[in-house]
Amino acid sequence: MADQNPDQHPTGPKPGHNGARRTFLKQSTALTAFALTPGPVLKAAGSAWDEKVAAAIEQVPLRLDINGKKYKLSVEPRTTLLDLLREQLHLTGTKKGCDYGQCGACTVHVDGQRINSCLTLAVMQDGKKVTTIEGLAEGEKLHPIQEAFIKHDGFQCGYCTPGQIMSAVACIREGHANSEGEIREYMSGNICRCGAYPNIVAAIQEVKNGGQKV
Amino acid sequence: MNQFQYVRPTKQKAAIDAFGREADTQFIAGGTNLLDLMKRGVMNPTKLVDINRLPLDRIDRDKGTLLIGALALNSTVAEHPQVRQLHPLLGQALSAGASAQLRNMATVGGNMLQRTRCYYFYDTAMPCNKREPGSGCGALEGYNRMHAIFGFSDKCIAVHPSDMSVALVALDATVLVSGPKGDRRIPFGGLHRLPGDTPQRDTNLEPGELITAVSIPDNPFTKNVHYLKVRERASYAFALVSVAAALHIENNVIRDARLAMGGVAHKPWRLTEAEKSLIGKLATEATFRQAADVAMQGARAFKHNAYKLKMAPNSIIQALKQAAAVA
Numbered sequence: 103m104a105d106q107n108p109d110q111h112p113t114g115p116k117p118g119h120n121g122a123r124r125t126f127l128k129q130s131t132a133l134t135a136f137a138l139t140p141g142p143v144l145k146a147a148g149s150a151w152d153e154k155v156a157a158a159i160e161q162v163p164l165r166l167d168i169n170g171k172k173y174k175l176s177v178e179p180r181t182t183l184l185d186l187l188r189e190q191l192h193l194t195g196t197k198k199g200c201d202y203g204q205c206g207a208c209t210v211h212v213d214g215q216r217i218n219s220c221l222t223l224a225v226m227q228d229g230k231k232v233t234t235i236e237g238l239a240e241g242e243k244l245h246p247i248q249e250a251f252i253k254h255d256g257f258q259c260g261y262c263t264p265g266q267i268m269s270a271v272a273c274i275r276e277g278h279a280n281s282e283g284e285i286r287e288y289m290s291g292n293i294c295r296c297g298a299y300p301n302i303v304a305a306i307q308e309v310k311n312g313g314q315k316v
Numbered sequence: 317m318n319q320f321q322y323v324r325p326t327k328q329k330a331a332i333d334a335f336g337r338e339a340d341t342q343f344i345a346g347g348t349n350l351l352d353l354m355k356r357g358v359m360n361p362t363k364l365v366d367i368n369r370l371p372l373d374r375i376d377r378d379k380g381t382l383l384i385g386a387l388a389l390n391s392t393v394a395e396h397p398q399v400r401q402l403h404p405l406l407g408q409a410l411s412a413g414a415s416a417q418l419r420n421m422a423t424v425g426g427n428m429l430q431r432t433r434c435y436y437f438y439d440t441a442m443p444c445n446k447r448e449p450g451s452g453c454g455a456l457e458g459y460n461r462m463h464a465i466f467g468f469s470d471k472c473i474a475v476h477p478s479d480m481s482v483a484l485v486a487l488d489a490t491v492l493v494s495g496p497k498g499d500r501r502i503p504f505g506g507l508h509r510l511p512g513d514t515p516q517r518d519t520n521l522e523p524g525e526l527i528t529a530v531s532i533p534d535n536p537f538t539k540n541v542h543y544l545k546v547r548e549r550a551s552y553a554f555a556l557v558s559v560a561a562a563l564h565i566e567n568n569v570i571r572d573a574r575l576a577m578g579g580v581a582h583k584p585w586r587l588t589e590a591e592k593s594l595i596g597k598l599a600t601e602a603t604f605r606q607a608a609d610v611a612m613q614g615a616r617a618f619k620h621n622a623y624k625l626k627m628a629p630n631s632i633i634q635a636l637k638q639a640a641a642v643a
Contacts, residue, residue, distance in 0.1 A: 162322060179322035179364070182351070202352050203418060215391075215420045221348045222421060225322055226366055269417065278416070290551035291415020 164228050168193070169237025177224050184208045184219040187234060195235035195264050199293075206292035209265040209272075210234050216272035218291075235264035238271065246314040247271050250305035258296035266292045270306045271316050279310040317354050324366040328528070332496060334365045335524040343367050343526060345387055346421040348414075349430040357440050358431075358447055372425075372528055375399070380534045383492075386425030386527045390480065391416065393424060403532055405562050405574075408543035409483035415552045425527040428481045428491070428507065431518065432474035432582075433554050435459065445471045446515040453515075461620035462556070465628065466581040472515030473618065475579050476508060477554050482578035483543060485586045486560040489532045495525035504530070508583030515582070536572060537562035544635035545578075546627060555579035557627045559635035563599065570594045570603070575611065575636075580628060587611045590632070604636040605629075 164175045168191065177186055184201070187193045187210070196219060199207030203221040210219045211233040238245040247270050250256070257263040269292045273279050278288035285303050294302065309316060325331045335341050340362040344350055353359040373387040375396055382402055384393055393399055394410035414422060436442040436454030443452035455463055455473050463473045481504070489504040507519050521527070540563040547553040558578035564571045573594040575587040590611035597603040608629035617625050637643075 160319065178319070180317045180319060180354075201355065203348055206415065206417060209417055216417050217421050218348070218417045221346075221351050221418075223322075223344075223347065223351065223364075223366075225324070226344070226347065226368060228324075273416070276416070287551050288416050291417045 162225055164225055166224075166227060166229075167231040169233060175224075179223060179225050181224045182220055183210070183212075183222050183224045183227055183232070186224040187219060187232075193234050193236055197261055197264055199262065199265070204293070205262070205265075206269060207262050207265040209268040209292065211268060211272060214275075216269055233268075235268060238267065245271065246309045246312070246316060247274075247305065250309045251302070254301045254305040254308065255298070256302040256305040257294070257298050262292060262294045262296075266294065266302055270302070270309075273306060274310050274316045279306050282307065317351075318357075318360050318362075320361055321363040322366065323363070324369055326369045328370050328372070328494060328526070331365050331367050331370060332494060332524055332526055334363075335496075335526075336363075337523070341365060341524075345423040345426045346389075346418075347426075348418050348422045349426065353431060353438075356438060358438060367526065373423075377402075381531045382534075384424055384530050384532070386492075386529055387423045389420060390414070390422045390424065390427055391419040394419065402534065402538060403483075403487060404539075405487060405537060405541040405543055405560055406480065406483045406532070408541070409479040409558075409560060412543055412545040412555075412558070413479040424480070424530055427478050428484070428527070428530075429519065429521075430478055433477045434462070434474035437474060446474060446511075446518075449514075449516045456618070459620060460618040461623075462554070462579075463618060463621050464581050465615045465617055465621065465624050466585055467510045468582065469511045469513065469515070471513055472511035472582065474511070474515070474582060476518075476581065476583050477578075478584065479543070479545060479555065479558060479578060481508070481584040482558055482560045482576045484530060484532070485584040486562060486574040486576040487532050487535065487537070488574075489530050491527055492529040492531060493521065493525050494528050495522055497522070499528075501531075504584075505586055511582045518582075535562075535574075536564040537574060540565050540639045540641070542635045542639040544631055544638065546631055557624055557631045559628075559631045561632070561635035561639040563594070563636070563639050565599050565640060568599050570597050570599050573607075575607070575632065577611070577628060577632070580615075580624065587632075589613070594636075599640040599642060601633065601637060601642060604633045604640075604642075607636065608632040 160178050161176045164177050166173045187196050197207035199205035201220045203218045208218055208220040209216050212230050247267050273288045279285050285306050323334050325334055342361040344364045344366050372385040374385045375388055376383045390410050394407050399407050436444045437446050442454040445453050464475050485504045491502045491507050493500050542561050545555045545558040547555055555578050560576045562574040573591045575591050577585040590607040593607045593610045611632055612629050
């Protein structure tokens, strides 16, 4: 299991912090510990104690498989899956468009299903398998949908493209790519402000009709 | 987003106990609406009880009913063979809602509990009696083109946004609830409330009550059904007006009918009088026009939503025609 390396992720918790916090959580819940600590001790320890308690409340452990790699993480409960990917793990292929589930730029697969990563908390996905745009290609070999997007010019500025591609792969896998109309309906959760829709549909149709494994 | 305490129980009782008496606790399942509202500061719970580990996602046929667990995903229910076979109206309504990604996240329980998309509710700089009781209704004299034409009050003119709920109220569903005081069953029409003087309460659920399932009785509406959703773009938008229409037709005579509208009231709007007017009649456009007239009695528009007074009856006629396959 590859623990998150704090050195590679400067925004992550500092070395040593994790272990102490986990032990602390194991012994009791933070709140109970706080309640059981005699007042004078708290007073004597001053603000340093408060910070430790606060940190214990704020961070929760989380295990995820992301693009085939196992992560043992520690996150604030309010961290969305999108922010975890981008800010903590620096997997910036997944884009933050609206951050309110209206544009689809943040689309990833969780246990094989496409979802908006901006509208789920990372902790809610504990133990799940996440695939992002970075996990789609096999080494240097692009995924057929990625190839088709290039061939059909399925983008202009490219910002929505990772979400479009993750959604397109799911659209075919779900069996919702049987006609132009069906593709448009089942891709409607991904907005492209450049208006590359006809080319996106063409790319999906080519892969679907080509019968390639997606 | 504000900080909150997060717990993830694996047992139903533990989830209900975890809710406690704290007013700021929320259950979270799909999170597609709650997190949206938390990011905007519209809802600020101090504790989230994640119910995703509870075993509440089953879909079972039992004693003449289809029982759908509260955690069944919208996408799963929409494509479930028994839903498509027994309650195609529900499948159509679910497929008309949100996007493929959101349907993979949103649960049945959460869908019916989603909050209104009224701009004044969402914008914390604006007055809203639902968000902040007593602050006033920004929509009443404001930009109210999405708003209610039935059942509103001078405190709130917002509409309920769910498509699924429009089908469920038409299908006489029952909501199964578990709470600190035990289990109870709520007829779907009694789940949501009209705004009255307390628009801050969307539903008749008590604090700490958890929706565990929805039950739909068998019915003859397996063929002549249609969910019509009128919106500003072809897909992925909330309804201006929607209609759930279900007919049981024998020899071109309507034996039974179900009719409900979305986008017109603070709750999914069942049209029982219009249903009665259909029964025993021939399935023709004239019959449907007359039902639409009955359905629209008591409708009243505001400055910017008068179009709904035409759009709603036209949508009823259209939905009934498509359900009956009348050209």
